[in-house]
Amino acid sequence: MSRIGKLPIKVPSNVQVEFDEQIIHISGPHGKLFRKISDLISVSLNDNLIIVTKANNTRIANQLYGLTRTLINNMVIGVSQRFERTLQLQGVGYRAQILNKNLVLNLGYSHPISISIPEGIEITVEKNVVLIIRGFDKELVGQLAATIRSKRPPEPYKGKGILYKGEIIKRKVGKSGK
Template sequence: MSRIGKRPVSVPAGVTASLEGKTLSVKGPKGTLTMSLADEVTYAVEEGHISVQPVNDSKRSRSFWGMQRTMVQNLIVGVTEGYTKTLQITGVGYRANVQGQNLKLQLGYSHDVDFAIPEGITIATPDQTTVHISGIDKQKVGQVAAEIRRWRKPEPYKGKGIKYAGEYIFRKEGKKK
């Protein structure tokens, strides 16, 4: 059986969790997040922790168990600390800057790419080749980072493009004479 699912999710001081019907709401210093609950798992909000248990011993219930527990943990971490992804831009003339509610990217195309910053997401550009994406919803932060990266993925010969910080780009050797 799952080991991660057996551990209850601890709720730190300053965070409140409430279970109403098929919705779990978590409120903390950074904001409020809600999650729809799965039928295959039971939830219990107690003093200082939230426990997640499978409804029965079926394969479907057990497969939902660990994932649902992790999603509850992500809600708690999101409202207390938040999530951040960092993108690095590599290439001559490639740069990014925030202008109001838009991220302006210059990626070697004949036009600039204007990316509208979604609600609940904060984007900062400390320099022209670094983009910090932050927010309280882990899924939304990752989705925004993936959409920005999709405009110019890193290529294997020179490594030009947008990559995640710490990502390794497998480099290929160029053509030989």
């Protein structure tokens, strides 16, 4: 049995939870999210606690049990507090700026890279090299951070590229000259 799935989810006072058959709607001060829940899982709300239970004891229900609880918990945290990812640009001439709801990155290529910022996501640029991505949907924040990082992943020889905050790149030794 899933140890994660059986934990109840505490709902803050500023978050509203509604059920519409197998769709859960969660709204809070930062936004609104909804998710369709499998028929193998049932969700109930009792005294500001969301409780996730399995409808039957099959293998697929066991797999979805902890996943569903974690997804609902991320939705509650997102609409009440928001999620944040920080990226750092390391390299000579690497910089970022925001122009007209687009993130423009100069990463050493012959052209700047433009990435459109989706709805519900807020990006702030500090000192031209630190990107802070905030949003209420954890999946969308993480995907946008991964997309930005994929434009110039860190390389192990000089350590240049786009890194997550606190990420350590294991450096390699270059060729030795004779």
